[in-house]
Amino acid sequence: MEDLQGKMGEAELMGCFEDALQFGHIFAVYQPQINHSTGRMVGAEALMRWRHPIYGVQMPGDFIPVLEKNNLIYRADLHIFETVCKFQRKCLDQGISIIPISVNMSRYDIYNTNYVEEIEGLRKKYDIPVQYLRLEITESSAIGGREMITRVLRQLHDHGYTVEMDDFGSGYSSLNILKDLDVDVIKLDMAFLSGDIGGRGGTILSSIVQMTKWLNTPVIAEGVETMEQADYMKSTGCNYIQGYLYYRPLPEEEFLEKMVQLDHEPLTPAMNLVKTLDAGKFWDPNSMETLIFNNFVGGAAIFTYNIDTKQKKILRVNRKYVKELGMNMNEHDIIGHDTWNHFDAEEDQKYEDMLRRAIESGDEEMSETWRTVVSDCCGEDHICIRTYARIIGEAGNEYLVYAMVQNVTAEKKRDQQVAEDEIRFKAAFEQANIYAWEYTIATKEMRPCFRCMRDLGLPPLVRNYPEPAIEAGIFPPDYADMYRDWHKKLEEGVESLETIIPLTVGRVPFHVRYTLVKDENGHPLKALGSATLVVDGEA
Ligand code: C2E
Ligand code: CA
Ligand code: CA
Numbered sequence: 001m002e003d004l005q006g007k008m009g010e011a012e013l014m015g016c017f018e019d020a021l022q023f024g025h026i027f028a029v030y031q032p033q034i035n036h037s038t039g040r041m042v043g044a045e046a047l048m049r050w051r052h053p054i055y056g057v058q059m060p061g062d063f064i065p066v067l068e069k070n071n072l073i074y075r076a077d078l079h080i081f082e083t084v085c086k087f088q089r090k091c092l093d094q095g096i097s098i099i100p101i102s103v104n105m106s107r108y109d110i111y112n113t114n115y116v117e118e119i120e121g122l123r124k125k126y127d128i129p130v131q132y133l134r135l136e137i138t139e140s141s142a143i144g145g146r147e148m149i150t151r152v153l154r155q156l157h158d159h160g161y162t163v164e165m166d167d168f169g170s171g172y173s174s175l176n177i178l179k180d181l182d183v184d185v186i187k188l189d190m191a192f193l194s195g196d197i198g199g200r201g202g203t204i205l206s207s208i209v210q211m212t213k214w215l216n217t218p219v220i221a222e223g224v225e226t227m228e229q230a231d232y233m234k235s236t237g238c239n240y241i242q243g244y245l246y247y248r249p250l251p252e253e254e255f256l257e258k259m260v261q262l263d264h265e266p267l268t269p270a271m272n273l274v275k276t277l278d279a280g281k282f283w284d285p286n287s288m289e290t291l292i293f294n295n296f297v298g299g300a301a302i303f304t305y306n307i308d309t310k311q312k313k314i315l316r317v318n319r320k321y322v323k324e325l326g327m328n329m330n331e332h333d334i335i336g337h338d339t340w341n342h343f344d345a346e347e348d349q350k351y352e353d354m355l356r357r358a359i360e361s362g363d364e365e366m367s368e369t370w371r372t373v374v375s376d377c378c379g380e381d382h383i384c385i386r387t388y389a390r391i392i393g394e395a396g397n398e399y400l401v402y403a404m405v406q407n408v409t410a411e412k413k414r415d416q417q418v419a420e421d422e423i424r425f426k427a428a429f430e431q432a433n434i435y436a437w438e439y440t441i442a443t444k445e446m447r448p449c450f451r452c453m454r455d456l457g458l459p460p461l462v463r464n465y466p467e468p469a470i471e472a473g474i475f476p477p478d479y480a481d482m483y484r485d486w487h488k489k490l491e492e493g494v495e496s497l498e499t500i501i502p503l504t505v506g507r508v509p510f511h512v513r514y515t516l517v518k519d520e521n522g523h524p525l526k527a528l529g530s531a532t533l534v535v536d537g538e539a
Contacts (some may be wrong), residue, residue, distance in 0.1 A: 006055040010066050016052065021079055026050050028083045030101065030255035032262075033220055033242040036230050037396075040265040041258070042220075042240055043134065044098040045419065047249045048076060064106070069427035072116060073106040080121050084133065085126035087252060088527055089434070092128075096256075099264050102134040102164055107141035107511040110148055116155040130160040138166045139177055146180070153182060154270070176393060183217070185267060190223040190243070195388055221391075235306070239265065243392050299324035299405040305355055308397045312340055324383065324407045325373065360400060364390045368408065384412040433533040435519055436448040439465055439514075440526045441491050490516055490527045502536055 020026045029044040034270045035042055050058040069075040091098045109115045135156060143150050156163050164185040165177075168496060221233045224243030233241065250258065299321040303314045340348065347369040354367035368386045386406045393400030435456075436449040439504045446465035448458045462468050466487060479501050486497050498513040510531040519525040 002251070007062055008052060008055050010069075011051075012055075012067050013058075013063055015068060017067075020050060020052075021075065025052060026076055027252075028080050028087075029249035031249040032247045032255070032258055033240055033244055034246045034262075035239050035265060035400050036234050036241045037239045038263075040263040041099055041399060042265055042267050044255065044259075045101060045136070045242060045249075046080055046104070048080050050103070060322060065199050068106060068108050071108070074109050074112050077104065077106055077109055078115075078118055078122070081133075082126075085122050085128050086129045087256075089126040090256055091256070091259075097264065099131055099259055100132050100134050100162065100493055102136050104136045104166070105141075107138060109186070110137070110141050110152050116152060120159050131162065134162040134164055134185070136164045137168040137183075139168060139367045149181065157182070162485065180288055185218050185220060187220045187222050187242075188238070190221060190225070190229055220267075235398070239396065240277055270466045299407075301403045301405065302392070303401050303403065305399045305401050307356075307359065307399065308396055310352060312401075324405045325383070342373050344370045344372065347371065351387070354387065355399075355401065358389045358391050358401070362391065364388050368412070383409045411522055435531040438526055439490070439529055440488070441524050444487075446529075472478075474503055474505065476502060476505075486514060490514060491524060492517075501529065501531075 016025075028051055028326050029049055030046055031440050032041050033045065034040070048060050048064070050060075050063050052058060053535075064073065064076075067076050079465075084103055087095040088098050088101065107431045119133075119135075123130065137149065137152075154161060162184045164187055165181065165183040166187050167189050168186045192209070215314050218239045218240065220240040220242055221229070221238050222242045224230050224233065224241045224245045226245060229243075230241050230245055233239070247258070267452050293378050299318070300312055301317040302314050305312050340351070343351065350367050354365045358365040366386065366388050368384055370382065370384050373381050374385060384407070386408045388404045390402050392402045426492075435452050437452060438447045439445070440447075444463065444465050446462040447460065448456070448462065452458050453460065456472075456474055458469075466475065466483055469475050470477075470483065475483050482499075483501070489497060493516065495516045496514060497512065500509050502508065503510045503512075503514045511534050512531045514527045514529050516524055517528065
């Protein structure tokens with residue numbers, strides 16, 4: 001029904017405008033908005049059409065500029081608003097469950113100081129609950145008249161209307177506008193986001209989707225024509241779709257049928273932040289939350305994690321994060337930079353496991369991972385980062401992760417050193433055929449070395465030394481009294497003792513030595529004992 005029989009010129013349009021309003025030649029078609037995950041309807045947009053008795057249906061792209069130029073657009077827009085009110089009233093009267101319908105506002109309507117009062121009058125006349133009427137304003141309305149649009153927004157909000165930012169992403173100033181204007185829903189037009197869907201890196205699309213998540217505002221993707229586009233949007237947490245993929249703009253009767261057929265559901269934000277977080281403050285660079293993030297929490301980062309693709313994207317880091325990672329970069333460089341590229345082999349799996357645990361537990365989880373970072377000043381550096389991760393938001397298969405990081409390289413290297421020393425120590429003993437032990441004078445306790453325990457079957461702690469060693473026959477009976485006497489001498493402060501003793505029943509000659517260790521007051525504390533196998537010629 002939308003086939004063009006002929007485009008009308010400005011003079012022809014102007015000549016029949018009054019008639020068109022009066023006889024319903026200007027009317028609305030309705031395009032449903034669908035939740036791609038559930039298939040339910042979340043709303044619809046009313047789009048203006050002008051059917052001329054001779055020329056046929058005219059499209060808004062052709063006649064709206066003419067109406068705007070002639071200062072008549074507000075009348076056409078009010079007419080559409082009233083048409084929608086009538087439709088909703090008719091449905092309500094028939095007991096049909098209705099759905100919010102969005103009506104477009106030209107930027108010229110914003111300059112018309114009475115506009116909000118006029119629509120409010122119509123809404124009251126038809127007695128439509130305000131949540132069933134939404135208004136779409138475009139980004140370009142804000143250009144050149146920020147005060148004007150702010151005033152209209154406030155008026156609309158005062159009356160309880162939901163306001164949508166239409167064609168978001170079409171202008172380069174988008175991000176600033178979102179920060180300044182308090183809109184309730186964002187409409188992203190796929191046409192402005194063409195190109196590499198799913199491509200990595202800083203595509204406009206992903207940065208805009210990220211931006212909208214930060215604001216905790218519902219997002220509707222418009223002009224969605226393919227399943228690929230819809231699935232991509234869904235993967236980023238944006239489930240709401242308006243486009244030819246589901247429905248073209250429908251004539252009223254057909255729309256009514258769909259509205260009755262399909263289940264309805266309300267719009268909700270793309271990213272569900274945990275309840276304790278206030279999204280507005282959380283992302284506001286001047287808020288107390290941000291101050292805390294930057295100054296008090298240690299190294300911290302916020303990133304998104306896609307559980308299916310495993311892709312991670314840094315949204316925010318603080319200054320200490322950069323410092324902990326020892327990277328020669330500023331915060332800005334790190335955003336968009338994949339710091340997980342630096343993982344050593346198999347370390348990334350540890351990190352993934354931590355994230356999965358954090359998703360499952362809803363709690364803080366920890367991992368330690370080694371990475372190799374390269375910086376201009378210091379060359380290559382091998383570092384160990386301890387990460388505490390917690391999920392703070394969720395959108396589809398994407399999670400928002402808050403991570404605290406600590407550089408624990410020095411700690412880890414020390415641990416490693418100790419472990420290595422221990423191994424070396426043991427090896428040296430093995431090779432030298434030495435048995436060693438420590439005797440604590442006050443308690444008469446003996447702590448044997450690993451070899452003593454293994455070869456002589458001693459426990460890690462021997463009490464009332466040297467009696468158990470004599471009883472076990474390690475020290476033979478003919479040397480027992482001498483050996484007991486040594487321990488008395490140590491107690492009296494004799495600094496060192498040594499002799500050759502034939503040990504065990506095999507009477508294998510060992511060079512047995514004691515060296516006294518004193519405390520800071522010069523009192524005998526303990527003695528370090530050793531027994532070395534006597535090699536040929538030493539005896
Ligand atoms: P808009 O507000 O961005 O409306 C969406 C446009 O995208 C509509 O074009 C719709 O038919 C079209 N569309 C929907 N799904 C798809 C899709 O999958 N692929 C493509 N390529 N297009 C899709 P339409 O109806 O021609 O309206 C064009 C523009 O005219 C609107 O853009 C809006 O700026 C303006 N307009 C329409 N109705 C009104 C109105 O009542 N008042 C005012 N002031 N402007 C209106
Ligand atoms: Ca629109
Ligand atoms: Ca749009």
